Amino acid sequence: MEAATARKIRVVVAKPGLDGHDRGAKIIARALRDAGMEVIYTGLHQTPEQIAETVIQEDADAIGLSILSGAHMTLVPRVVELLREQGVDDVLVTVGGTIPAEDIPELERLGVAGVFTPGSPTDEIVDFIRAGAAKRHENDA
Amino acid sequence: MAARPETERSAGRSDFSTISGHPIEPLYTAADAPADPDAEIGRPGEFPFTRGPYESMYRGRLWTMRQFAGFGTVEETNERFHYLLDHGQTGLSVAFDMPTLMGYDSDHPRSLGEVGREGVAVDSLDDMEQLFAGIPLGGVSTSMTVNAPAAILLAFYVLVGERQGVPAERLGGTIQTDILKEYIAQKEWCFPIEPAMRLVTDMVEWCSRQMPRWHPISISGYHIREAGSTAQQELAFTLKDGFTYVERALERGLDVDAFAPRLSFFFNAHVDFFEEIAKYRAARRIWAREMRDTYGAKREESMRLRFHAQTAGVSLTAQQPLNNVVRTSLEALAAVLGGTQSLHTNSFDEALALPTEEAARLALRTQQIIAFESGVANTPDPLGGSWFVEKLTDEMEAAAYDYFARIDEMGGMIEAIRRDFPQREIADAAFAYQRELDERKRIVVGVNDFVQEGEAETPILRIDPALEGKQVERLRATRGERDGAAVEAALAELKRAAAGEANLMPPIIEAARALATEGEMISAMQEVFGTYTESPVF
Numbered sequence: 001m002e003a004a005t006a007r008k009i010r011v012v013v014a015k016p017g018l019d020g021h022d023r024g025a026k027i028i029a030r031a032l033r034d035a036g037m038e039v040i041y042t043g044l045h046q047t048p049e050q051i052a053e054t055v056i057q058e059d060a061d062a063i064g065l066s067i068l069s070g071a072h073m074t075l076v077p078r079v080v081e082l083l084r085e086q087g088v089d090d091v092l093v094t095v096g097g098t099i100p101a102e103d104i105p106e107l108e109r110l111g112v113a114g115v116f117t118p119g120s121p122t123d124e125i126v127d128f129i130r131a132g133a134a135k136r137h138e139n140d141a
Numbered sequence: 142m143a144a145r146p147e148t149e150r151s152a153g154r155s156d157f158s159t160i161s162g163h164p165i166e167p168l169y170t171a172a173d174a175p176a177d178p179d180a181e182i183g184r185p186g187e188f189p190f191t192r193g194p195y196e197s198m199y200r201g202r203l204w205t206m207r208q209f210a211g212f213g214t215v216e217e218t219n220e221r222f223h224y225l226l227d228h229g230q231t232g233l234s235v236a237f238d239m240p241t242l243m244g245y246d247s248d249h250p251r252s253l254g255e256v257g258r259e260g261v262a263v264d265s266l267d268d269m270e271q272l273f274a275g276i277p278l279g280g281v282s283t284s285m286t287v288n289a290p291a292a293i294l295l296a297f298y299v300l301v302g303e304r305q306g307v308p309a310e311r312l313g314g315t316i317q318t319d320i321l322k323e324y325i326a327q328k329e330w331c332f333p334i335e336p337a338m339r340l341v342t343d344m345v346e347w348c349s350r351q352m353p354r355w356h357p358i359s360i361s362g363y364h365i366r367e368a369g370s371t372a373q374q375e376l377a378f379t380l381k382d383g384f385t386y387v388e389r390a391l392e393r394g395l396d397v398d399a400f401a402p403r404l405s406f407f408f409n410a411h412v413d414f415f416e417e418i419a420k421y422r423a424a425r426r427i428w429a430r431e432m433r434d435t436y437g438a439k440r441e442e443s444m445r446l447r448f449h450a451q452t453a454g455v456s457l458t459a460q461q462p463l464n465n466v467v468r469t470s471l472e473a474l475a476a477v478l479g480g481t482q483s484l485h486t487n488s489f490d491e492a493l494a495l496p497t498e499e500a501a502r503l504a505l506r507t508q509q510i511i512a513f514e515s516g517v518a519n520t521p522d523p524l525g526g527s528w529f530v531e532k533l534t535d536e537m538e539a540a541a542y543d544y545f546a547r548i549d550e551m552g553g554m555i556e557a558i559r560r561d562f563p564q565r566e567i568a569d570a571a572f573a574y575q576r577e578l579d580e581r582k583r584i585v586v587g588v589n590d591f592v593q594e595g596e597a598e599t600p601i602l603r604i605d606p607a608l609e610g611k612q613v614e615r616l617r618a619t620r621g622e623r624d625g626a627a628v629e630a631a632l633a634e635l636k637r638a639a640a641g642e643a644n645l646m647p648p649i650i651e652a653a654r655a656l657a658t659e660g661e662m663i664s665a666m667q668e669v670f671g672t673y674t675e676s677p678v679f
Contacts, residue, residue, distance in 0.1 A: 018239035018255050022330025023455075026568050026679035027575045033679075043677040044328050045243070047251065057557045068602060069239055070494065073253025092277045098459075100493060100601055118492050119588040122579050 161371035200519035211236030236260035246660030369571020377544030401443035423478030
């Protein structure tokens with residue numbers, strides 16, 4: 001238990017796909033870092049395979065996928081599926097970007113814990129990830 | 142602190158600064174006027190062009206209403222083009238999809254899920270021809286928003302003209318080609334910086350000889366601003382990028398007055414009204430002075446900064462989306478009062494998805510109301526001589542020169558980019574602004590104040606996922622019908638040229654003519670040039 005609480009929350013912030021809109025991803029990465037988390041930002045243009053590998057290698061508690069290209073219904077399921085295939089099912093998956101409201105239930109059904117659309121306050125995202133990751137740490141202990 | 146309900150009035154404020162954080166004084170008076178108004182402000186159409194590039198401005202000719210459009214397959218975008226032209230639009234503007242912008246063909250594994258999503262997919266000359274079907278290229282001006290692979294898309298366009306019987310010298314329009322701002326802000330690249338700059342300079346050189354009516358680079362601050370920069374950073378980094386292209390062309394031995402008149406700019410029109418107007422006025426003055434005094438331009442056309450403006454995508458909110466019509470109107474008005482030559486107004490639903498036809502029409506109507514009803518186009522630079530606007534223009538200019546000095550100290554813009562300087566400045570500004578929103582030091586109506594529960598859903602444009610398959614089929618058909626040996630030979634020639642020093646435009650045009658795809662040409666050049674990866678800063 002002690003080791004689990006001492007360990008910093010590890011979050012992978014990832015930009016799947018080809019769009020270069022990294023303003024949101026970088027703001028979130030910085031806010032999470034300022035909140036005391038260990039942030040691994042993948043950089044741009046990542047394939048789902050690269051992202052899944054980073055999550056596993058970094059033993060991340062949470063992942064934030066930032067997508068503004070409209071390709072979320074292709075890329076998000078692929079990342080989730082790759083993680084499952086490799087036996088990773090306890091990582092908190094969140095998505096941010098221009099996600100139409102009607103796509104959110106389907107993303108949630110696939111296992112996405114939180115979807116944050118434009119205008120979401122940064123603190124809300126930080127709190128959500130902290131709460132979700134804390135649960136994972138408890139389970140580990 | 143809870144967000145106020147929509148009915149509550151805002152109380153007195155204590156912080157008065159622009160959206161960029163620039164302080165605004167309680168009052169501006171004659172004491173703020175420039176010491177030498179004739180030299181600093183002058184007259185429209187005269188050096189230093191602070192008041193506008195042309196003497197009569199919109200009395201002589203209105204700005205071009207140019208709505209950016211592109212989605213799905215070339216057939217659908219072609220339909221949207223015909224629709225916009227039929228509704229009074231005066232120029233075309235092509236948005237390409239992400240794979241096209243990054244140099245991937247539609248059937249590349251990395252294109253999966255992205256084909257036709259954010260723009261139209263163009264893989265080969267066949268696609269480009271279909272895109273402009275029924276649109277005589279001699280009679281329109283076309284803007285193409287593409288950067289890293291710009292030379293290839295230009296080659297496609299030139300060949301469509303050729304197939305229509307319109308020679309390259311009669312083609313009018315603009316291609317963005319501004320690769321420096323890609324490394325700084327938009328992040329769509331194919332090659333490392335140096336070979337990318339060579340390709341840009343090859344294009345500028347080729348266009349200066351073959352396409353006298355074409356603008357080979359649109360030096361763009363738009364994306365820098367969208368990535369979170371301040372107005373001052375947008376101005377400084379954009380102009381510095383522009384000077385860098387000028388320096389490269391001069392090093393190539395081109396005469397400044399032969400190419401500089403064809404350079405144009407693309408700025409953001411953000412929501413802080415007066416700051417934007419000051420930005421455009423300062424941009425014209427700085428460009429004119431530097432082109433004359435630093436780069437030795439003799440012709441006024443080389444000193445005259447002309448620009449396209451687009452209202453700020455980042456200012457649009459997903460909440461209460463109809464409010465965006467008002468934001469866009471204010472932004473468009475700032476661009477017009479700042480003397481823009483062409484304008485794109487965003488649609489109110491673009492924080493949610495690509496615009497629906499109705500939303501795109503309303504955006505165009507917004508410009509038409511400004512142009513034909515408001516009366517603001519009746520006289521050039523109507524705000525010229527305002528103590529506030531002139532002071533803000535001076536301060537904007539001073540802020541740009543501060544950045545120029547810092548960048549020069551690093552050894553120029555390319556070195557500054559390598560050191561992540563502009564990237565870091567922008568990330569810092571974006572973060573600071575987000576903090577202000579989170580702390581409600583700055584209000585965005587409907588987002589962190591005046592919020593409304595239970596909003597109705599806005600209908601959005603859906604891109605049919607089946608289009609991707611259709612485009613992949615088109616591409617395979619093209620590959621099946623072409624002469625494979627001719628393609629191989631043309632690509633080998635392109636590689637040889639890339640390894641040497643000759644201008645790359647002719648071999649690109651020949652490869653395009655042989656129906657080599659965009660992705661094939663990019664790959665061929667990458668074998669010589671390599672690729673680019675950034676080390677992200679946040």
